[in-house]
Amino acid sequence: MTSEPSAPVWALLDGLSGSNSQTRGVVQALGVPIAENVLTYAREWPWERLTGRVRPTPETRDRLLAAPPPRLIVTTGRRAGAVARWLKRALADRDGTAPRLLHIQDPRFGHDDFDRIIVPAHDRSLARLKARRNVTVVTGSPHPLTPERLATAAEEWRSAVEDLPRPRIAVLVGGDSGRRRLDAAVARRLANQASELARRAGGALMVTTSRRTRADALADLRASLAGPHVLHAWTPEPAGNPYLGFLGLADAVIVTGDSMSMLTEATTPARPVYIFAPAGWARAPHARYHAQLVAAGAARMLDDATAWDAWSGVPINPAAAIATEARALLERS
Structure with missing residues (x-):
């Protein structure tokens, strides 16, 4: 283009x-x-x-x-x-x-x-x-994401995660959506569920936040993540953000359910996608989209008991x- x-x-x-x-x-x-x-x-x-x-x-x-x-x-x-x-x-x-x-x-x-x-x-x-x-x-x-673009970004970030055990699970963290807050308490819950999934898989987490991530949420993510992981906080400098690289390197993806765009982009690698959206937290349009992604075989919901399963995802991009x-x-x- x-x-x-x-x-x-x-x-x-x-x-x-x-x-x-x-x-x-x-x-x-x-x-x-x-x-x-x-x-x-x-x-x-x-x-x-x-x-x-x-x-x-x-x-x-x-x-x-x-x-x-x-x-x-x-x-x-x-x-x-x-x-x-x-x-x-x-x-x-x-x-x-x-x-x-x-x-x-x-x-x-x-x-x-x-x-x-x-x-x-x-x-x-x-x-x-x-x-x-x-x-x-x-x-x-x-x-605008493609597998080829993610593959290029993956090479740029591979050295940053090469010491982490596999499977490597990318965690894409958004932020507030309307009156729904991704605050410190929600961030702690995300960290605990993501860490448990990685523990069950015997792998590690690659966590990146976004421009919309609150400071208190970032602080509690840092404090609550357990097991092997890396965490990169969002920066205004594009080259410092591993969002595309982590997507390209991921064996699976956890994505917070507050952004339609981020939810759809997470399906691009056709790897397992887990949506973090505690009951009652997501806005109604987002909850409807979560259900559509699950019905399409593109995602599953994340909770405290989610088992690790290396299933094949479905890319969604109209x-x-x-x-x-x-x-x-x-x-x-």
């Missing part, structure tokens, strides 16, 4: 890494030159959020309007989708033609402005959304299917 100033496809990105990963997964699978445009927003007042109004900063507006217009715009999330709708109208008024819009997730507003809306099967508004003619339902969240929808829009533009 290349990023070019003038390209037929634009990916509109903002400060949400999970949303950006979904957008990048689709445009990468599309396999055509793309331009990544980073969005910044003016302050959003509560009444604007309720009415779906999103105001890009003047600098963002000027930059988007000054560039050669695209034929297709791909977005994920409410705010990026709102900017895509504004840009479609602005270009139509100026040029008499407008780009096609493909949006991932429920845009909340202006559904008819999008040529295609991709909705995950765990969405709380699925029954209402799937009745629309411009909606496609998929399982999971698209992402990026290629969504890219087919995007390619059809390009052909009609």
Whole structure:
């Protein structure tokens, strides 16, 4: 995938890494030159959020309007989708033609402005959304990870874990989700369950946190992990984060159930995936997705009594299917 100033496809990105990963997964699978445009927003007042109004900063507006217009715009999330709708109208008024819009997730507003809306099967508004003619339902969240990319990252981190006994179990730690907290108490429970699974397997843990991991959770992880393990705390420097490397090196994966993107990415190596989500902790959409992953044979739930079993996983990534929808829009533009 290349990023070019003038390209037929634009990916509109903002400060949400999970949303950006979904957008990048689709445009990468599309396999055509793309331009990544980073969005910044003016302050959003509560009444604007309720009415779906999103105001890009003047600098963002000027930059988007000054560039050669695209034929297709791909977005994920409410705010990026709102900017895509504004840009479609602005270009139509100026040029008499407008780009096609493909949006991932429920845009909340202006559904008819999008040529295609991709909705995950765990969405709380699925029954209402799937009745629309411009909606496609998929399982999971698209992402840009591939086995080849994980293999490359694995070589970069292999020396950091070569002394650990196998099986090596990657532990991917997220953070708070809405009112659900991944705090010190939850982190202790995760550490205990992960350590017990590694003990039963006779192996070790490769633990990495994320940008969303709370300081108190990190502290209790450090104090509570038992048995052979390494723990890498998230750093703003990308090269210091072993997320991809640990996924590539893992014989199995434990992932906290608070991030749709992280849950889906964890299935990429097609190794055993265990979801850590104590009863009542996960939000309803996340719990629905956990059940879908289990039903698909892609994951099992982790608890105090989970036995070690080297079963084969199932990779989940709808990026290629969504890219087919995007390619059809390009052909009609």
